[in-house]
Amino acid sequence: MSVSRRIEKERSEVTIAVDGRFDFSQHKAFRDAYRDIDANAMRFVVDLSGTSYLDSSALGMLLLLREHAGGEEALVRIQGCGEDVRRVLRIVNFQQLFSID
Amino acid sequence: MPALESLSVTGSRGAVDLDSATPKRVRGRALIVDDETANRRLLSLMLQREGFHSLEAQSGEEALALFAAERPDIVFMDVVMPGLDGFETTRRIKAMAGLDFIPVIFLTALKDEQSLVRCTQSGGDDFLVKPFSVTVLKARILAMERVRDLQRTISAKQQALTALWERDREEHALAERVLSQAVSSQNAATDKFGLVQRSAAIFSGDLVLSAHLPGGGLRILVGDFTGHGLAATIGALPVADVFHAMTRKGFDDARVLLEINDKLYRVLPTDRFMAACLISISRKGDELRWWNGGMPSCWLRTRTGLRELVSHALPLGVLPDLAGAEAPRRIPVSPGDRLLMMTDGVLEACDGEGLMFVNAGFDDVLKDWLRGAPVLPALFEAFDAHCAETPQFDDVAVVEVPFEAHLFAAPTLDQIPVPLSGWRWSLELEGERVARQPSIESVLEPLGLLDGLRQHMGVIETIVSELYSNALEHGVLKLDSSMKETPEGFDAYYRERARRLVHACSGQVTLRLSYRPEGDGGCVRVQVSDSGDGFKPDDTLGVARNPTRPWGRGIALVRDLCESVTYRGNGSEVDAIYRW
Numbered sequence: 113m114s115v116s117r118r119i120e121k122e123r124s125e126v127t128i129a130v131d132g133r134f135d136f137s138q139h140k141a142f143r144d145a146y147r148d149i150d151a152n153a154m155r156f157v158v159d160l161s162g163t164s165y166l167d168s169s170a171l172g173m174l175l176l177l178r179e180h181a182g183g184e185e186a187l188v189r190i191q192g193c194g195e196d197v198r199r200v201l202r203i204v205n206f207q208q209l210f211s212i213d
Numbered sequence: 214m215p216a217l218e219s220l221s222v223t224g225s226r227g228a229v230d231l232d233s234a235t236p237k238r239v240r241g242r243a244l245i246v247d248d249e250t251a252n253r254r255l256l257s258l259m260l261q262r263e264g265f266h267s268l269e270a271q272s273g274e275e276a277l278a279l280f281a282a283e284r285p286d287i288v289f290m291d292v293v294m295p296g297l298d299g300f301e302t303t304r305r306i307k308a309m310a311g312l313d314f315i316p317v318i319f320l321t322a323l324k325d326e327q328s329l330v331r332c333t334q335s336g337g338d339d340f341l342v343k344p345f346s347v348t349v350l351k352a353r354i355l356a357m358e359r360v361r362d363l364q365r366t367i368s369a370k371q372q373a374l375t376a377l378w379e380r381d382r383e384e385h386a387l388a389e390r391v392l393s394q395a396v397s398s399q400n401a402a403t404d405k406f407g408l409v410q411r412s413a414a415i416f417s418g419d420l421v422l423s424a425h426l427p428g429g430g431l432r433i434l435v436g437d438f439t440g441h442g443l444a445a446t447i448g449a450l451p452v453a454d455v456f457h458a459m460t461r462k463g464f465d466d467a468r469v470l471l472e473i474n475d476k477l478y479r480v481l482p483t484d485r486f487m488a489a490c491l492i493s494i495s496r497k498g499d500e501l502r503w504w505n506g507g508m509p510s511c512w513l514r515t516r517t518g519l520r521e522l523v524s525h526a527l528p529l530g531v532l533p534d535l536a537g538a539e540a541p542r543r544i545p546v547s548p549g550d551r552l553l554m555m556t557d558g559v560l561e562a563c564d565g566e567g568l569m570f571v572n573a574g575f576d577d578v579l580k581d582w583l584r585g586a587p588v589l590p591a592l593f594e595a596f597d598a599h600c601a602e603t604p605q606f607d608d609v610a611v612v613e614v615p616f617e618a619h620l621f622a623a624p625t626l627d628q629i630p631v632p633l634s635g636w637r638w639s640l641e642l643e644g645e646r647v648a649r650q651p652s653i654e655s656v657l658e659p660l661g662l663l664d665g666l667r668q669h670m671g672v673i674e675t676i677v678s679e680l681y682s683n684a685l686e687h688g689v690l691k692l693d694s695s696m697k698e699t700p701e702g703f704d705a706y707y708r709e710r711a712r713r714l715v716h717a718c719s720g721q722v723t724l725r726l727s728y729r730p731e732g733d734g735g736c737v738r739v740q741v742s743d744s745g746d747g748f749k750p751d752d753t754l755g756v757a758r759n760p761t762r763p764w765g766r767g768i769a770l771v772r773d774l775c776e777s778v779t780y781r782g783n784g785s786e787v788d789a790i791y792r793w
Contacts, residue, residue, distance in 0.1 A: 168557075176484045200557075205525065
């Protein structure tokens with residue numbers, strides 16, 4: 113279980129990767145991964161390719177990231193979803209709020 | 214304690230020596246167990262110099278008696294003694310000490326490893342091999358005291374924590390009771406559909422609400438808040454209030470959803486929301502309307518097979534506006550059809566290997582579901598077998614709705630036949646009270662007088678308020694409608710109205726309502742009279758001649774709605790008949 117981030121300055125992109133279970137225990141680490149980043153200068157990508165499970169508090173954390181990134185105007189991309197993760201995102205219709213690869 | 218006194222003779226003599234050595238503080242009581250007097254005396258003397266009050270026992274048996282009576286703070290134990298040996302004595306002392314940490318240090322001449330291991334096995338905390346240096350012993354005592362102090366601190370905190378935890382639990386249990394009563398006590402027809410609810414924490418983040426529709430039929434909401442525990446449950450209260458109040462008042466599914474969404478969006482922080490599934494079943498039980506925002510698919514078992522009702526909307530409380538609630542999804546259903554609704558706690562429950570129920574067993578339950586038969590028993594048999602080894606992690610709620618003709622048809626109001634007799638009601642308002650005309654519906658509702666005319670209340674309310682404001686403005690306040698001819702006048706009219714209400718209001722308005730049922734319909738008579746000098750109601754006919762005139766529309770509207778409107782007493786009395 114870990115949250116890591118990669119900043120690509122030339123592409124103005126921050127990729128936050130969550131490995132293992134994405135649940136409330138990741139709350140602080142996930143928030144720390146974006147809170148110091150200026151949302152006007154960078155785009156956010158959440159990489160869930162290493163995520164085995166996603167619970168509803170993780171959905172809440174994604175909403176917080178979206179808010180940090182600018183709310184309605186934000187385009188946060190979610191990539192690398194496995195089948196279980198994709199199912200959860202589809203059930204809550206997050207494709208309306210995020211760009212899901 | 215005579216035994217102690219005889220034992221402590223040397224101790225007191227030692228204390229004299231101690232005085233000369235100016236001991237710093239009392240470090241507690243030390244129990245020395247040794248069958249050889251010389252050894253005891255020597256150690257006793259040393260310990261007294263270190264600030265201990267020493268107790269001596271020459272056998273294991275004596276040590277146990279002394280331990281029970283004096284409860285020493287540290288014990289020094291010889292191994293080889295006649296009677297109970299040091300190992301057994303230590304074992305019993307440790308048992309007597311219970312959760313209290315009282316260090317036992319073995320002082321032994323035995324050097325073989327096996328004996329030293331036995332020292333530890335019997336409960337000893339440390340050992341020193343004789344002969345030992347006084348400096349080393351002092352150091353060991355200090356170390357033991359540190360462990361003991363740490364143990365005592367932890368134990369005190371543990372007790373405080375346990376007390377806190379228990380109080381917390383009691384309060385949670387109480388709050389849970391109050392909350393779940395408040396949320397579920399209003400639920401309707403709960404004996405007519407299947408429901409299984411299990412909570413992972415004391416508070417459940419899952420919510421099941423049901424209410425009869427005013428025209429007959431049933432509405433059910435199954436919700437799942439983010440997270441669980443108190444924080445998840447707290448939003449259930451406003452949701453339940455909105456659900457029940459708006460359903461009772463006859464609002465459609467979309468309006469109820471919009472209102473709940475709006476409330477949750479305003480109340481909850483960004484990362485909190487409620488996935489929900491809302492269904493309405495028609496009075497005849499032949500139509501299902503559904504909306505699914507973020508809940509697992511519902512499953513409808515019909516004659517032709519299984520139909521999946523997939524989540525098509527965002528959960529409630531995520532966005533300020535709720536898109537897609539307006540167009541209800543309708544499915545015709547027949548008697549014998551059944552609907553299964555559930556929260557994700559069911560599907561995502563894992564077995565010992567971490568495999569979710571949705572990927573192991575759930576599909577088989579659906580496949581084996583025969584039309585007309587309940588699915589809950591088979592579902593939970595499979596579910597319980599699946600997670601027999603694992604603790605419950607998430608809240609679980611499952612609802613199964615059977616469709617039968619008229620099963621959910623009747624809210625109590627409609628079950629009672631509409632009374633065949635009518636009623637008369639009146640109200641007189643005086644002085645400043647005339648300014649506030651009460652809502653007729655809110656007055657009649659608690660009196661139980663709306664039976665049979667509920668769907669006409671909108672019209673009746675309009676008639677009453679138009680006639681009332683005429684009586685107030687032209688009768689009591691003597692305002693002239695023609696003032697409203699120009700935009701400035703319009704404004705002046707309402708300013709003058711407010712001024713006269715405050716300063717010149719000594720009048721009276723009387724409102725009389727009566728109702729008479731007539732076959733399939735009925736008749737409501739509205740009479741309003743005021744204490745004014747009257748006005749020329751015929752002026753109001755002017756609108757018909759001049760449709761753009763900005764005033765005088767009220768009475769025209771009333772004439773349109775009513776069978777007849779009659780003015781008397783120079784306009785200070787009006788009598789309107791509304792018939793349907």
